[in-house]
Amino acid sequence: MQTKLVYTIQDHCRVCYTCVRECPVKAIRIINGQAMVINERCIACGNCTNVCSQGAKIFVKNIDNVKALLSSRQKTIALIAPSFAAEFSEISDYRQLIGMLRKMGFDKICEVAFGADLIAAKYNELFANNGTKSYISSDCPSIVAFITKYHPEIIDSLVPIVSPMVAMAKVVKALYGKQSKLVFIGPCISKKAESEIIDEALTFIELREMLSFEKISPVEVEMTDFDPPLGAMGAIFPISRGLNKTINTIGDNTDEDLLVAEGKNNFQDAIKEFRDGLLENNHLELLCCEGCTLGPGMSVKGLQFSKQSAIVKYVRNKMSNLNLDLWKQNMNKFIKLDLSNSFISSDQRLDNPSEREVNEVLRMMGKISEKDHLNCGACGYESCRNHAIAIIEELAETEMCLPYTIDKLHNSVNQLAVSNERLVTMQQALKQSEKLAHMGQLSAGIAHELNNPLGVVIMYSNILLEECLPDSQMRKDLQLIVEQAARCKTIVSGLLNFARKSQVNHASVNLFELVTTSLNSLIIPHKIKIEINDQMTNHQVDLDHEQMILVITNLTKNAVEAIHGNGSISFVLSNSEHEAFLEISDTGFGIREDDLDKVFEPFYTTKGIGKGTGLGLATAYGVVKMHKGKIDVKSNADKSKGQTGTRFLITLPLQKS
Secondary structure, eight states: SOOOOEEEEEEGSSSHHHHHOOOOOOOEEETTTEEOTTTTTOOOHHHHHOOOOTSSSEEOOOHHHHHHHHHSSSSSEEEEEETHHHHHTTTHHHHHHHHHHHTTTTTTEEEEEHHHHHHHHHHHHHHSTEEEEEEEOOOOOHHHHHHHHGGGGGGBBOBOOOOOHHHHHHHHHHHHOOEEEEEEESOOSGGGGGGGTSEEEHHHHHHHHHHHHHHHOOOGOOOOOOOOOOOSSGGGGTTEEEHHHHHHHHOOGGGGGEEEEEEHHHHHHHHHHHHTSSSTOEEEEEESSSGGOOOOOSOOOHHHHHHHHHHHHHHHHHHHHHHHHHHHHHHHHHSSOOBBOOOOOOOOOOOOOOOOHHHHHHTTTOSSSGGGGGOOOOTTTHHHHHHHHHHHHSSOOGGGGGHHHHOOOOOHHHHHHHHHHHHHHHHHHHHHHHHHHHHHHHHHHHHHHHHHHHHHHHHHHHHHHSSSSSHHHHHHHHHHHHHHHHHHHHHHHHHHHHTTTOOOEEEEEEEEHHHHHHHHHHOOTTEEEEEEOOSSSOOOOEEEEEHHHHHHHHHHHHHHHOOOOSSEEEEEEEOOEEEEEEEEEOOOOOOGGGGGGGGSTTTSSSSSTTTTOHHHHHHHHHHHHHOOOOEEEEEEOGGGGGGOOOEEEEEEEEEOO
């Protein structure tokens, strides 16, 4: 059965995995959440088309091909399955349906029930002549496909007889000519690819579509009967134990000889028990559906017992009006046809994965121990283990596991929360950087405007200073002018550093030695303890030695001034693969939270009047930025929240190798 009969409309597939759950052979592969039918593994049972509420699983329709046959000049004969009585139960007289088919254009309409009579006689003969050998019925093509694909070891147990449809097709060819075109009409999808003797196959769903399109009504047609040969008890074939009843009517086999199993779970269990030798001296009558009246090609789903009742009523009426002698004549005539059949293995079984592979997949989904195996079935598989095996076989995906996906979603939500927090921090940093950039532009403008007049003042002050007498008051005044002008120039230089207009003379510098050199240039009170924690694996950093000393000394001076009484200043040096980190912390009085976003602004200071210019941190910020690094500050000024103090973290790129 290589023809692709069932396929997926991807736009309709909604990741519910119902088709996976209902497929008896797991012929569904999940690709990016879409359930795709694997044609080679499919047995065309139609379960997936029945259960898909979104209409994503559909079967191939042959309506256009049948219309083309009917419009041609070729003799076209309809072979209608006996389950039509259950499908068209609203039609009071079955002869109306025959009239509708004739109006549609069929030259002959024959009932497959006669074919069922023939194969029942063949079954009876086979069972009687083969002693204790047990057989499995072969009239359901989905059952045949299941055995040839998934249990080829018992393929010889399939009854070597054709199905009622094929038997009837051979009868019709013999009676009405080999050139006749045959169209089967029934409840099955799998019949569409069962045998080449049938030219086209329609489901009852398709037949209703055609009748509706042609606007053919049962009240507007001439009632006619089936064309011969007419069937007898074979019409009971579609209901539970139908084959058994037909065989017993024709032969002498008892009910105990033939066990019946219907439905996707029951027929599989029966085959496994048969394979394991637990059903000796018994034959199996198997149907993939729960009776042909519930086939996927029926337009009305469910109503199992109402449908069975409709068929029983039809059979009783048929048997009461049957010309038994004519039926026997036809049976004797066509029983001589070759109705034998053979089957070819098409093994689709997959190799079992190793325990190591299965356990690895289970661990990947967070199923470490047996208690983690919830076996909830949400993925469509009976157990977590089966799901893991399907993943290894590339039939399933890990995301099909609902608990795993929920845990993954929770982790994603948590990660998003962390990312969002980082984003907020980065947004605040960007706002601060933008603010400082504007301040830098303003500072650069002021610095450039002040540099020239300051230079003139300093130059002429020094000239006048040289001309003044050593002890004169004017010399003292000029010295004051020179000192204050020099102080102004220092402030202007700081503004330029903050605005990042200065040049950086990069050199390979040992960061630990730089810190110790900076500390040696300062006078640290004895009451303050200095701690250096060197965790670096690579001390060499590309930076400007003099400017970075300025940064460290400025931060250290601020830390010293922030400590009243005993305290400590700690330096922590560390690095990653590409960056160096210098952390300077103190146990001083800290910086208020409201002041933290302003500390790098020029002229902003928390010190008293005359105790600072507010350029120390601004200069440090500018120098670090010139080194393509970053400087962050955290502080606590509230004793109720714990130890007060301030921590500056400087991040610098490491020396390039």
